[in-house]
Amino acid sequence: MTTVAQDLPDTGVPRGGVFTGDSQGLHGLVLDVRGGTVPAYTSSGCVAHGELAGLLAGRTDRLDPSAPDSVFHREEHEPLPGERRPVPFLPKSRLLTPAEQRVAAECFARTLATGELTSGPAVATFEAALADFTGLHATATSSGTDGLIVALRSVGVEPGDEVIIPANSFAATENAVLACGAVPVLADVEPERHTLDPVSAGAAVTSRTRAVLPVHLYGRLADMAALRRTADAHGLRVVEDACQAIGVTGVGRHSDAAVLSFNPYKNFGLTGKAGAVLTGDGELAERVRAIAYHGFHPDTKNVKTEPWGLNSKIDNPIASVAMGLLPGLTLKNYRRAFLAGRYVTGLAELHAAGLLTLPSFTPDHAWHLFTVRVPGGPAERERIRARVREDGGVETDIYYPVLTHRQRTPLHGRLFSRSRLPHTEQLHTTAFQIPLHNQLSLTEQNRVIEALHAAVRPTAR
Missing domain, CATH: 3.90.1150.10 (Aspartate Aminotransferase, domain 1)
Structure with a gap:
């Protein structure tokens, strides 16, 4: 033994x-x-x-x-x-305990009875709870991948731009860049952290680079202070792929936006795919909310404030389950x-x-x-x-x-x-x-x- x-x-x-x-x-x-x-x-x-x-x-x-x-x-x-x-x-059979499975089923059943199966009050409640937990503005999305796409578009990544990423991540990181019509550019990682190396990221910058997208791999925070300095030196935006790092001290503090995932396999996993975009910038938060839902003004039905947007908000039943499991x-x-x-x-x-x-x-x-x-x-x-x-x-x-x-x-x-x-x-x-x-x-x-x-x-x- x-x-x-x-x-x-x-x-x-x-x-x-x-x-x-x-x-x-x-x-x-x-x-x-x-x-x-x-x-x-x-x-x-x-x-x-x-x-x-x-x-x-x-x-x-x-x-x-x-x-x-x-x-x-x-x-x-x-x-x-x-x-x-x-x-x-x-x-897979142990992603949620039996008690958590009962809570999830009860939350879903209550929401099912209301008929509020897409948007609904649980979404705003969950976003407020996330904001309280993280100290940042929070927009809940239909997945971490959609959250990354929304965040990148919200900070101004356009077709043809370059975004610097590591190569040792899940495909969602590169796919989010490609979904924006942008070009992923690879930089090396720090050997001890396994996360994006600020020096290598700086060396990868070109005239077309728009943003840096570090990944907090395995849940370990990348060297965000140094990456922020690198980005500022070149006039770049920073979006954190924090999909494995919920609750880590400093997430969202040195970036324009950070993205979480609530995929069932994550530390805080739900009964389906979901995610969130976090930001400390109130104006950026409004743009995130608009782009996450068809470009509409968040508080005015079907009135666009952005030229385009996605159908990427979390569904009300999943948000209800999230509130049941959040404690x-x-x-x-x-x-x-x-x-x-x-x-x-x-x-x-x-x-x-x-x-x-x-x-x-x-x-x-x-x-x-x-x-x-x-x-x-x-x-x-x-x-x-x-x-x-x-x-x-x-x-x-x-x-x-x-x-x-x-x-x-x-x-x-x-x-x-x-x-x-x-x-x-x-x-x-x-x-x-x-x-x-x-x-x-x-x-x-x-x-x-x-x-x-x-x-x-x-x-x-």
């Missing part, structure tokens, strides 16, 4: 006081719980904090895995004595941060020995995915993944198996045949993801840690 150490470096994040629910606050809470002392917190009253704020006001012991009724206890997923179940990477948002992010810290300490020996590279346990992360790297390249990576699967019953994944410039379409060949991205390509040959999701049990996580120790250690002999 692998021992999971309980020591993590203190990153100096302030603890106690008003509970903000962002990644810095959750990071500090994880350190508090692991240290055995949780200081007094008071809630800001934000809806998204509901479940976690209730625990902080009363049963803080439930935030500790050792409590019998801990928030980490998942009885329905615990094996019977002698049973050894597989550990799936991201089981659990920061509790989910707390669980993920705690489990990520457990991985970091449980796999620390392998990291110290140079057998496995782990992400740093930092307060600027939503821990949407937990990504590890092996030193030996793709063959060694596949050997380890096979051992973990066959001997340990643990499923892993390579979440984005094909980089943007490696896609085999005529368009990609024309656009990216000369792309040289050494850091991106090196990371891509060594990285893979291990299970980390909202319903991962401690028993399952221990199995993952044990399987990796067993699979990786033979490489030292």
Whole structure:
């Protein structure tokens, strides 16, 4: 049995006081719980904090895995004595708990009975709750992809413009640029963060560049302050693909707009595709709202303020479900941060020995995915993944198996045949993801840690 150490470096994040629910606050809470002392917190009253704020006001012991009724206890997923179940990477049947499924069904049924199946009051309510949680203007959209398109168009991206992006993201990032008639231009990433490198982005700027579109990959915030400086030096707009980074401290603070996703697989997942555009600029927020719905003035029926727009607003039933599930948002992010810290300490020996590279346990992360790297390249990576699967019953994944410039379409060949991205390509040959999701049990996580120790250690002999 692998021992999971309980020591993590203190990153100096302030603890106690008003509970903000962002990644810095959750990071500090994880350190508090692991240290055995949780200081007094008071809630800001934000809806998204509901479940976690209730625990902080009363049963803080439930935030500790050792409590019998801990928030980490998942009885329905615990094996019977002698049973050894597989550990799936991201089981679809567990995207929502049974209690969350009931809440979602009840919310949808209530909205169904009203007949308000497209626009409706839940949309504005959800947008207001998002604004309260993020401190930014919020427009809820039909998907994160549509949110990216709306945001890019709202900041002035036109056909023929260039937008700088990384190559190691989901296709939605490049597709949003292409949907605007613009041209995606690739820049390299920072090796430690896996996110867009400000220096490489600056080197990719041409006279046609209009915007920079960094991605907070796996939930880790890109170096937004430096990217903002790069953009300002060239007169560019900045849109953040924050689809994996809900709740991360600083999202939307150094950009013109940021985009979230509520796809069922995300940290805060709904019962269908949905997203949101965030901005601190009130005038830009009005333009976002117009472009997201046919170019219409947000408060005047069928009167255009923009020459064109999309049918990209969230539907009222999905917004209703979102409001029903929203009180659990920061509790989910707390669980993920705690489990990520457990991985970091449980796999620390392998990291110290140079057998496995782990992400740093930092307060600027939503821990949407937990990504590890092996030193030996793709063959060694596949050997380890096979051992973990066959001997340990643990499923892993390579979440984005094909980089943007490696896609085999005529368009990609024309656009990216000369792309040289050494850091991106090196990371891509060594990285893979291990299970980390909202319903991962401690028993399952221990199995993952044990399987990796067993699979990786033979490489030292």
